[in-house]
């Protein structure tokens with residue numbers, strides 16, 4: 001799958017792109033069918049909210065679950081990213097964010113590359129996220145908030161927030177967020193299960209707590225050009241991966257084989 005000129009232009013200008021219903025219901029069902037098993041695992045990769053119950057993030061699920069391993073090599077996700085990053089990529093980070101009904105907690109304002117540069121010494125923002133919605137994402141269940149065009153700002157000053165949620169993050173102050181939102185506005189891309197969101201690693205984003213009765217599960221692949229691999233191994237291997245081998249995409253029906 002190739003992005004057309006208009007899509008490339010929009011991505012470069014806005015820093016994000018939404019591809020509705022890129023995956024069919026059957027493919028989503030294969031992945032969703034694995035979630036109860038993964039979310040029940042008490043292993044170090046599966047982080048819970050502060051209540052120690054609801055799953056915040058299942059890191060590195062591609063290393064212990066076959067369906068999510070295949071998603072990590074899916075041509076419909078890798079194709080556009082390899083096109084945007086102009087070459088082979090490796091998996092820098094992989095997570096399934098639970099954002100559970102009633103319990104899913106806030107993600108404060110941040111840039112992913114801010115963390116990847118400061119903690120992992122990734123040389124350049126030549127890395128990005130591709131996110132697959134596994135539930136319908138609506139205005140109610142904690143959609144991602146993005147600040148369009150903020151990816152043009154480089155690394156923005158941030159403070160290390162180790163208190164607000166169970167996951168430490170380099171977060172931006174309110175003044176900075178206000179200034180950026182005055183310029184770029186805010187968007188909250190919504191869509192049905194199977195929709196895909198791509199966004200630049202310097203794009204400022206956040207999400208509100210999910211107090212709705214509906215889960216909002218999204219799987220995130222954070223892919224990095226192989227030449228731009230991290231130089232420091234401070235965080236656990238399952239948070240910031242160290243296998244820089246180029247990912248070989250599988251066939252387009254790789255998930256349907258598991259249906």
Ligand code: SIN
Pocket residue numbers: 097099107142143144205206207218
């Ligand atoms: C993230 O920024 O990594 C996650 C945000 C979310 O899933 O709401």
Ligand code: MN
Pocket residue numbers: 110111112205
């Ligand atoms: Mn993020």
